[in-house]
Amino acid sequence: MSKQWTIIGERINPGFKSTRALFETKDIAGIQALAVKQAEAGARYLNVNTGMAGEKDHGFARAVVEGIQEAVSVPLSFDSASMTLQTVYLSTYDADRAGGAKPMINSIAETHLGMLELLAIRPCRIIVMASERLEDGAGRRNTKADEVVAVARRIVEHTDRASIPHEDIVIDVSISAMAADSEGLTRMALDAIRVIGSDPDLKGVHITGGLSNIGQQLPAKAANGADLKHALECAFLTLATPLGFDTILGTPWKDYRFLPDDDYVMGVFRDVLERSGLDALRQVRRLYRA
Structure with a gap:
């Protein structure tokens, strides 16, 4: 019955202990495996939240996006309240690897409407x-x-x-x-x-x-x-x-x-x-x- 819902896979997030361990060791292969598991289970989008690891190391954040897109063709939802980190995510994202699908910004709040400026980077x-x-x-x-x-x-x-x-x-x-x-x-x-x-x-x-x-x-x-x-x-x-x-x-x-x-x-x-x-x-x- 799950096909009637669009599922955004939530697991690439340091809130999950096993995923936090992948970030701490910068295990791109492990993150790719988690992306594949979610895609094969029916996720239509994958949420990507690299937490403090991505905040501190933008190179790591870029490597996560690139690694996931090498492994799956599912479009990505970028979860961060930081304009700077969102800019890194959106600039790295390759729509061609996702069949032309737009990425998703998670999330826009009334208190941070300035984040709509990110749409200047890409739709x-x-x-x-x-x-x-x-x-x-x-x-x-x-x-x-x-x-x-x-x-x-x-x-x-x-x-x-x-x-x-x-x-x-x-x-x-x-x-x-x-x-x-x-x-x-x-x-x-x-x-x-x-x-x-x-x-x-x-x-x-x-x-x-x-x-x-x-x-x-x-x-x-x-x-x-x-x-x-x-x-x-x-x-x-x-x-x-x-x-x-x-x-x-x-x-x-x-x-x-x-x-x-x-x-x-x-x-x-x-x-x-x-x-x-x-x-x-x-x-x-x-x-x-x-």
Whole structure:
């Protein structure tokens, strides 16, 4: 069922311990093998985040991009808030090795709209980080769906003026860890997806989120013996996909699928969404406590 989603492979990122070890030893062959594994598992894009290793050594960042493109023909999504490092990535990227496909910039925020200047280097698709807004000259974290939607609309207005087609825009609504979600941020994300997916002014944009975030800090097994973190990812997809969520930032070899209504994790997930504060957190514990 995963073919109905565009999967951006997330694993070339120092947030994964095994990948961090590859960066520490500057193991290009190992990074290439990881790229191949993700591509063969169905990734349509590969996210590339070289972290501090790339920040400190631009030659290494270039070698990572070149090495990946020697190994796979999948286009790349460059994940960095640094204009300098993004410039290195985009200048190194060879569209011909990706069948002419544009690279992706991850991500453009309302607080860093200057990053749109990177499009002067080459045409790109962009991921829009809608989880924070610019207010009184400073970044503010969004906690309400209408705040997320408002940011998405404002940034798309900018990109419309720059003649960036909607099909090249991916809105990241931000998926939070349920283990500490006393603010209803999971419900916020779903409500934002619903509005963005039905807004005629945003027609054609894609919607994404870091799916693996949702199960962070939770035990491995659900009360019914299922893989809890993966089951929660699938529960989110079950509700979000019909609303317009179509792009997964995740691990390509996972079996992403819809859960039936009688699935234990699906039932508790729905229940958690109906609650708030400490009551919601108490319900989260039902996921792993019989």
